[in-house]
Amino acid sequence: MAENDRARRDLGRADGADFDIAIIGGGINGTGLARDAAGRGLKVLLVEMNDLASGTSSASSKLIHGGLRYLEHGAFRLVREALNEREVLLDIAPHVVRPMRFVLPPAPDMRAPLILRFGLFLYDWLGARKNLPASRTIDLTHNVVGQPLKRSFRYGFEYSDCWVDDSRLVVLNARDAADRGASIRTRTRCVRAERKERWELVLHDHGRRDVATARVLVNAAGPWIGEVAENVLRQKLAAGVRLIKGSHIVVRKLFDHDSGYILQAPDKRVVFALPFAEDFTLIGTTDENFVGDLNSPAPGPEEILYLCDVANRYFRQTLTPDELVWSYAGVRPLYDDGKGKPEDVTRDYHLELDARRHEAPLLTIYGGKITTYRRLAEAAMDKLRHYLPGRPSWTSHEKLPGGEFASANVKEVLAEMRTRWPFLTEPMARRILRAYGLRAERFLGDAQSLEQLGPVLTGDLTAAEVRYLVESEWAESAGDILWRRGKFGLTATPEERAGIDRLIATLRHPPAKG
Template sequence: MDRYDLLIVGGGINGAGIARDAAGRWLSVLLVEQDDLAGHTSSASTKLIHGGLRYLEYGEFRLVHEALAERERLWAMAPHIIWPLRFVLPQTRSPRPAWMVRLGLFLYDHLGGRRRLPGTETVPLSAGLGEGLADRAGRAFVYSDCWVEDSRLVVLNALDAAERGATIRTRTRLIAARREGEGWTVTIEDAAGTHAVAARALVNAAGPWVADVLGRSGGAAHDHGIRLVKGSHIVVPRLYPGDHAFMLQNPDRRIVFAIPYEGAFTLVGTTDQPWTAAPGPAAIDAGETEYLLATIARYFTRDLTAADIVWSYAGIRPLHDDKAKSASAVTRDYVLDLDAGVGRAPLLSIYGGKITTYRRLAEHALAELAPLVPMAPAWTAGAALPGGDMADFDAFLRGVEAEHPDVPRPLLRRLCRAYGTRVSAILDGDLGPDLGGGLHTAELDYLVAKEWARTAEDVLWRRSKLGLHVPPGTAERLADCLATYPLSSSHHKSDISAS
C-alpha cells in the first residue's frame, strides 16, 4: 500500500496551494481531484487578485489586510498570469456618499503595504476613462488591483507541487477514509478501479464538497459550517475602449465589475445567489442574466440583450457560514477546522477562502498540522511559480519575439502569457499543425504531458480561453486528437507513488 504524509482531497486553488507548500517542505503528498484541476469554483471567479474593497463595509479588516499584502507578492511570483489592473469607480450613480468611498479607498491604499501599484486618484468622467459610459458628467475614483488567469494559477501550483515530488491524480475521487491508529486508510477510485492508500494526515480541501468528504471519513466530526453561494458572470462584446475595468455600484448596494476580457470582450459579474441543492455543475439562470444586463444598461451606452451574450459561467463558492442575512454579506474569510487528538489521525477541513489569500491559507493550514506532522519551515513567499521567473513580462516577451521572428506575434504573446519562461518547451521545436485558433499540436502535447489536460474542455476553457476564439468544429477535432494519447500520458513523471 502506498503511504503519504498528506492526502489532500480537492484540486482547486486551496488544495493545489497546500500541495505545493507541503511538497516544498519535504512531505510526501498525494492530491486527488474528482474532475479536472480548477474544474469548478476556482475557474469560475471574477479573476481578480484583490483586497476586496467592499469587504471593508462589513468590517473584514483582517481579510482585506491579508489580501492586500498578497497582491504584489503573487504578482511577483507569476507576472505572466498576474498583472496590474486599474479600476474606475464612477460616483454618478453611487448609492454611497463620495466621502465614504474615498475613506474606504484611503484604507485600501494603506492597509496592505502597497509598493509597486499606483494609489487612488480622482478623475473627471469626461476624460478618456469615462468613454462608453451613459453618464460622463461626474467624477470617478481610480484605484489598483490585479488580474489573474485563475485556472492557470491552480495548474501552476499543482505543477510546482508535482515537480517537488507530489503525486497529482485528477479524475480520482475519495470513496471512503477511516482512521487506523495514528493514520488514515483511504480508498480512492479512478478509471482503473479502486485503490487503497495510507496517509498520516487528511486535508479536506474539497470546496463545495467539504461536507461530503466529511461524511465519507468514518469517525470524523461532521461540521456543517459551510454556506454555498452561486456566482455567475457573462461575457459580452466589448463595451468600452481602454484596458481599465469598472467597479459599478447598483441601487441594491451590490457591486458588479466590468473587465476587459480576451481582447474583444467584456467580462461582467458577479451575482450572489444562495445555493440550496447538492454541490454540482452550476449555470447562470434567467434572473441573474437579467440582473447583469440591467447593470450594463444602467451604466453603459450599449443596450444588450441575452442574445448578445457570447459566453456565461457560474460557480459555487463554499463560504464559511457566519449566519449573515444575505449571500452578498457572507464572509469571504477562511476557517481551518482541525479534528485531531492524542492517538487520533489528523483531519484538517478548509472552509471558505478566496483566490487572493490561497498562499497564506496554505501556510496557515500547514502551521496547524506541523505539531502533528513534522515538516520544514514555510518557503513560498518569495518563490516564483513555474514560468514566473522573470523580472518584467514585456521585456521577456520582446526577447521571445526576437528569438522567433517567424511566429505570429499574437500567438507568441498568448503563449508567453500562458507559460512564461516555460514557453521554450513549446516553441523550441516544430509547432505542428494548427488544430484551430492557433492551438498547435506542440502546445497540446505539453498540456497533456505536463498539465493533466485530457478533454477538449480542459484545453479550451481551463488551460486557456481559446474556446472564445476557435472556429466551429475545433472542440470535436481536439477531442479526436486527444483520444490518440495514451491515458498514462496525462500524468508526467512526477506522478510516481510515494513510499
C-alpha cells in the first residue's frame, strides 16, 4: 500500500487523529526530527506540500563537513559540533555518506600558506577524528590530484571531510520515521492551523481535505517558514529570517579521481569542485541575498560566470557558461543575526519556542546545516521536553535504513552484492549500494538476470527499482526519481522521462481487472 494512503487511513481512526507532534516541512530538518520523535515512542505527523527534499535539502553542496571557512569567523562551537557529527553520520549511514579527501592549493594574493596549514591543524584537532586520515602537505607535481591543475600550483594541502547524497539522506530519515510509526504525508499542504489547547490542522492532500490535531506544532518549512507563519499560523515570525541563495553548476568531469577541491576566490569565499554522478563535476557555491519566487530559485548569469571564473583560476581546462550540463540553486533560511555580507551570516541553527499559557506550543526552526540535522533534532526534542515526555536521545548509534554495515567495509559489501547478483555491472552495483545499502535486496530480490528486474527505463534504472521507490519512498513523478532519488535526470531523454511517468501512473493507479 502506498505510504500516503496508509497515512490517510491512520488519520481516520479514532485513536489516530491526535498526534503528539506535527511537523510542517519534509526537508532534512523535518524528517530528522520526525525520525527522532518517532523513535522516542511519540506519535508523529509530518506534512510536506511537495516531494521530500524538494527544496533546499536537495540543493546543497553534498558535503558532510565542519566548514573550514567558518574558523575565520570564530564559529568554533559550530565547527566542532559539525565535525563530531561527521563521524556519527559516517557510522550510521555508510551507504549515502562516504569519506572524501580535499585538495586546497595555496594561491597568490590569497590566505598565506602558513595560515592555511594552521587552520587545517585546528580543523583536525577540533574534529577528534576516529575514521578519517589527518591533513598533510602534498606535492602536486607528482600526484594524480595535481594533474588537472595549472602548472603554477606546485604543492597543496590535503584534508578529510565527507560527501553525502543529500536527498537520499532526507528520504532515509523519512523511511525510518515511518518504520517507527510516523505518518509521512507528501503532496499534503497544511492550509490552516488553529491554536487552542492543542493544534487543529486543516490539510489538503491530493484533492482531499483532512483535519488532524497535535499537542505540539513545528514549523520546519525551510525558506517557507515566513509564509507558513503568515498564511497558515496567521502570526509573524518571532525572529527575522535571512534568505541566502547558494548556486551550483554541473559540467562534464574535469578530473578522473575521487578527491574534491576547495578553491579560494579573490573575494575570500571558497568554491568546491567535486566528483559528481560518475561523469560530471559539481562546482559551488555562491552566497547571495535572495528575493523572488521560492518555488523556482535559479543561478543568475553573474553567479554562473563567478563559478566559472574561480574554476578557471585553478584548472587547466577552461570553462565557459555554455558548457553547463545542469545548474541549481537552494535558498537557506538563516537566522538574521544582523551581519552585513551573506557569507558572514551564521549557518548555525536557531530554535524559537513560542509557549503560551493554556495554548499549544509552537517551535520554529531557523537555519542549520545538513551536517548537523541530527543534533538539531535532539536540541528540538530537548526544547520540547516539558510537552513531550518520552525516551532519551537515541539516533547517534542507530543505523539509517540500509546502513547496517561498517563504513570501512564498503568494498566488501560491494563485492558481496556482485557475487549475489553477478549480472550487475560494477558502476550499477556501486550506484545501488550508495543509494540503498542493504535495502537493495528489497527490489533486487532473487533476480538472476537484469531482464528479471523489468525494462531498463533510463541509464541503469529498472522497473523493479521504480516500483520500490513508488511503494516505499513516496515517489509520485518522474522528477522525484530522476532528481531526488537519483541523478538520472542528467542524462534522461524526454521520452524516457515520459515512460517513467507512465509506469508510475500505472503503479499508483493500476487498471481495474476485467
